[in-house]
Amino acid sequence: MYTKENLNITMDRTAMDIDFAGVVNASDAAGLIHESAYGFSNRSDGIKNTTDTRFGIASGCKLFTAIGICMLVEQGKLTFETRLKDCLTASFPFFHESITVHHLLTHSSGIPDYFDEAVMDDFSELWDDRPMYKMTSLQDFLPMFQDRQMMFKPGERFHYNNAGYIILGLIIEQQSGLAFTDFIEKHVFQKAGMSESGYFSLDQLPGKTAIGYIDDEEVAEWKTNIYSIPIKGGADGGAFVTAGDMIKCWNALVTYQLLSEETTNVLLTPHMQEDKDEFYGYGIWIKKHADEIVKYHVMGYDPGVSFHAAYYPNSGVRLAVTSNKSIGAYSMMEAFEGSV
Template identity: 30%
Template sequence: MKGFDESKFESFVFEKMSKGKIPGLSVVLVKDGELIYSRGFGFRDVERGLEATPNTIYGIGSVTKSFTALAIMQLVEEGKLNLEDPLEKYLPLKMRPKDEPIRIVNLLTHSSGIPALGYAEAFIRNVIGEEATWIPMASYEDMLAFLSGAEEWAEAKPGLKFFYLNEGYVLLGYIVEKVSGMRYEDYVKRKILSPLNMNRSYFSEEEVGKDPEVAVPYLLTKDGKRVRSAYPFGITADGGLLSNVLDLSRYLTMYLNRGSYGEAQLLSKEGIEEMEKPRIEVPYRLLGNESYGLGWIITPNFLGHKLVGHSGSVLVSTAYAGYLPGPRIGVAVLANSSGYSLSHIGAYALALALGKDPERALPFIKRERIMERLTGRYEAYKGTIRAEVVQRGAMLYLEIKGKYTELIIPLVPEELSEEYARFKVPQLTGWLEAEFKINGEEVTLIYERYKLKRVGPI
């Protein structure tokens, strides 16, 4: 593709996979209905030395939610339900947070007013061997029992506040079953996967077991070790689909074609636009002003274009799918571990596809680069004090450790630039400041009474 710098993109992917210890990753990029880039990186199975390719199967986690939302919208267009219908019209579950009914649109937009109840998190952690509360949830009846009393957990009336609620999408899956007369998985296969020729996208362990190219899921432990793990089969409408980037390229193409793929029309143009309509503000900030639509997160201004996308994670497998309706470009990224945000890799690819330099155009990449410059080993005058600045997630910490003592200081960013960075340090009596001065390769830290200079990497 003209303007897409493959070398720059692949260098970025290798860098992030290396730092995040991601074993394998696959990417696809589409434009105007054509595949313009596809590539596998690293291993789908480290121990057996098997490479990842565009055909490799991974769990896509919450990207599944867009499939569920699409299924609901298909039933809306068939006249079988309405987005304003109350939940209790279809399910024997009378949940009325703050005495208001939860409607289908509230479940689709995570605006039920009920904060996350944690069923999926607990289930996944049990499957991968973490100590977590065991939730015996294998059936529709189990979910109804689990949700009994959940309305008392509500923090807002439906429609007023965003609370990401996996359980809400499980209920949407049950509504699909109730209205269509088919199992949720069968409906999605027949009405979405088959028309799109997504013939290697699965829900069940049995189907996955028959596929010759499935990525081994890996858990990245808290001490940085990579451990073979297992997929959390049993999750459905909220995050249970497994797929590959080539199948997802056809899924994205359907959205870019305004609901059509080949001879099939999965949803009307108006229906697709309903899914892409911003409905409630979300706290996630890729570029600012993000909102949730129907099964998708909407970024109104991604380098001058609307971005429609969603991330997914089941801890041992991660995903991102996104597209730009205007220039008709889509990207899908899948990996067999966590370790780095795939939405950032997707955004990097989209920026390059638009002919932009992501290192300068994407604020979160610039922020990452500055924080990378600040990490390292620091020393005070003549080495009297030795410290380290380390990064964990999106935070930096100043650590001063000895044989018997240690001091770990969180640094809350206030100002970040290529020459200067200022952080707040919480105290019981208020805040202190930590300042970094950046001059080429020289980095100086001023904190409380001390001046320290960066002397090397960790």
């Protein structure tokens, strides 16, 4: 049986061992279990991370996009089986006509990706030939994949796909009449009480927002990530949240404040199998053990960003680990899981 004192010691020791920079927040239905902050949000000025610091979460916000799509389904504007060609007017000359919203949500559409994580290692390489400071809207990503050939037939298999979530964001824009970021901030963040979170532009970051850092340990040098990621996040990643706000998101999701119980259960269903015990729902990873779901989780990695957040249904524990370094969040999550 863990104690809060032992948990605090474990998290502090792990943070020291890996030189972690970020925030850990763990709560359950009764309240806070653990909260801690480490490292600097601004190294040049010596400003430390605090528990209310905002962090980029990269692909961790695919969950927000999925929730947005589910809201439109509840409004009757589309269904999960609505075909792409019937809910978005953008041109995709080589895409299969049978692609559905469900395929896009579950990374099983087979469309080409603009950043294929199975074959590419460095996200920042995308901006060698195109200005990252001009990537300000979802439309800006279309030329990177819309005229390319399919990778496989829709529904054939799971293949993690960022472009699929760009398309989901465009569907949200067309069906709601709002810019994607405005829709999520209004209908997801505000509804969940995530008052400190948003899709901020890198050249206009608000106060208490961590700068992302890329470390080169071989030469003991670092640089910020401002030229390594799009200037503003969108449907496939790039929102900024506090760890506390991510806990609020878990709370709102699992208590049906964002979606109905029926729709929430669809979102949390293991639709596609990625590995032996790892499955994917709508915008969320699902871990099973002996056919029992033991963890729902989201994650995000960009240059200067690492993020993990989880909900453990057996205990009701909600966890959020935010970091402004490229690695570290996973180790902190592992340390937490090994202590409770």
